[in-house]
Amino acid sequence: MHICNLSLIFAEDMTLTIIILLVTVAMFVIGKLRADIVALCALVVMILCGILTPAEALAGFSNPVVIMMVGLFVVGGGILQTGLAKAASRKIMSLAGGNDIALFMLVILVTAVIGAFVSNTGTVALMMPIVVSMAAEARKSASTFLMPLAFASSMGGMLTLIGTPPNLVIDGILRDNGYDGLSFFSFFPVGIICLAVGILVMLPLSRMLLKNKANDRERHGKSLEQLIEEYHLAGEVAAYRVDVRSSIVGKKVAELNLRADHGISIIEIRNDVKRHRGLIRNVTQSMPTQDTVIEADDILYLQGSKEKLDEFSSVASLRHIASSGINFYDIGVAEIVVMPESRLVGTMLRESRFREHYGVNILGVKRGKQYITANLPEIKLRSGDTLLIQGRWENIIKIDKENEDWILIGQPNEMADKVTIDYKAPLAAVFMLAMVLVMALDIIPIAPVTAVIAAGLLMVVCGCFRSVDAAYKTINWESVVLIAAMMPMATALEKTGTSALVSHSLVSLLGSVGPMALLCGIYFTTSLLTMFISNTATAVLMAPIAMSAAIEVGVSPLPFLFAVTLGASMCFASPFSTPPNALVMHAGNYTFADYVKVGLPLQIIMGIVMTIVLPLLFPF
Secondary structure, three states: OHHHHHHHHHHHHHHHHHHHHHHHHHHHHHOOOOHHHHHHHHHHHHHHOOOOOHHHHHHHHHOHHHHHHHHHHHHHHHHHHOOHHHHHHHHHHHHHOOOHHHHHHHHHHHHHHHHOOOOHHHHHHHHHHHHHHHHHHOOOOOHHHHHHHHHHHHHHHHHOOOOOHHHHHHHHHHHHOOOOOOOOOOOHHHHHHHHHHHHHHHHHHHHHHHHHHHHHOOOOOOOHHHHHHHOOOOOOEEEEEEOOOOOOOOOEHHHHOHHHHHOOEEEEEEEEEEEOOOOEEEEEEEOOOOOOEOOOOOEEEEEOOHHHHHHHHHHOOEEEOOOOOOOOOOEEEEEEEEOOOOOOOOOEHHHHOHHHHHOEEEEEEEEOOEEEOOOHHHOEOOOOOEEEEEEEHHHHHHHOOOOOOEEEEOOHHHHHHOOOOHHHHHHHHHHHHHHHHHHHOOOOOOOHHHHHHHHHHHHHHOOOOOOHHHHHHOOOHHHHHHHHHHHHHHHHHHHOOHHHHHHHHHHHHHOOOOHHHHHHHHHHHHHHHHOOOOHHHHHHHHHHHHHHHHHHHOOOOHHHHHHHHHHHHOOOOOOOOOHHHHHOOOOOOOOHHHHHHHHHHHHHHHHHHHHHHHHHHOOO
């Protein structure tokens, strides 16, 4: 009696789990609710129905893969913020020579090669900021490259034994059953075929995705560099280092009387300190006040005509230094528009007291199509004038609150977050390479998740971000919650016996038909399960079944086990089947339907090709 009741409970739980899974998938496809909200709803329903305990349901949020995703978002943000991504993207673009197909091929091949030795999650985290930066430079939609990037990292994982966890799972099953283990490059022929099929299928599909996603490109205001170019300031600002013997050392800015006597002004004072051969470099920027004292080795950014700058630098014994232009670290620029009822209308700029009240400089005035940068203190302001202001980011943000007299154009918080801290690029490169080496080499006794957390923490502590808040903003919580909330679905499927039922039914149905039919069934069952369970968990579940099926039929287990690792790794039709798919979801502005539209054809074609090829590479 108790056994009957128990069986009935298991049957009810299994039915409920399947219904919840089907409804969840349907909601993902419909796309009316955000994917993370749908996943959380499914999680809560499974707790309320008693399928999962609260501890089982919340286990995904402490899973090392989820924690690693959070850390990798921060590492990727550091790569972007320090300009490393931009430098690498320009290199890839120069190699492609302006050819779109060559650019696509380079992204895929570089990603696959890295993915052969580094986890696919780490590979995507490394390449994603580079590809986003490259797309921005080339004025293309990042969505064209990001989904193929995620898929290529999984294909690259099939090139070596350590490329992806399912490879190690089938190697372990072989050894446990008395067979010879697989060598490091046993997977190479399979991986090359996967890569070839992937490129041939993804190239046209990604172009279709570009067509559909072109209008989704974010619209931003003017960049900081565009503002400087628009106001023609690049030629009017020059950098000079104050020599120890300079006549202005020890003097206050007020004593120099630069505007009245020389027609120039100091817009910034910078200090650049280098240690350990330039690896550790700190740059500080400050806005000079009338009481600021000029010190030796200060770098002065002076604004004025070339003749007046040359004249003053000669008199003051200043040394002109090469500069990449006006840099924006602590100090930035923005535009404000003078309102018709503003108290500033009709007043001269020297009477506006912007520096005294708000700590900002006026670098230029735009009036209609005219740009005014000379003799600014004597300019009488008019309604509708646009002022280019320069100051510390916190002062620009503060000035945005004075809505009665002006309107600030753009979002200073967002502009500040996009500032490239390029002098920290060497440090960011060291942290990134150290992380990759630890993840790639098993001889280093540090867990990958530890390496990622350490790299992200070092990026923050060593100043690769403007602030801790800027680092937190790089984390895409939608993707993190989506993966964490869907992971317990695997537990529910296993706990209720759904996974085992599907697997054993497959063997009993196809085992008698022949090894080819059984191979095809194992491949596509694994592929189907991976859409709802992590690829590693699916491989652990299916590998013993594949081994038993091969022994039962009396053939070599190799093609069946390779079908398991391929079915588990080549899953592209869902954003939560693998962490790389989830990592690119937000950055590429993808929906669940996009993965089905692009990933499902690739997944099916890959399955058909590999079920034909596997018996040729590993005969029955």
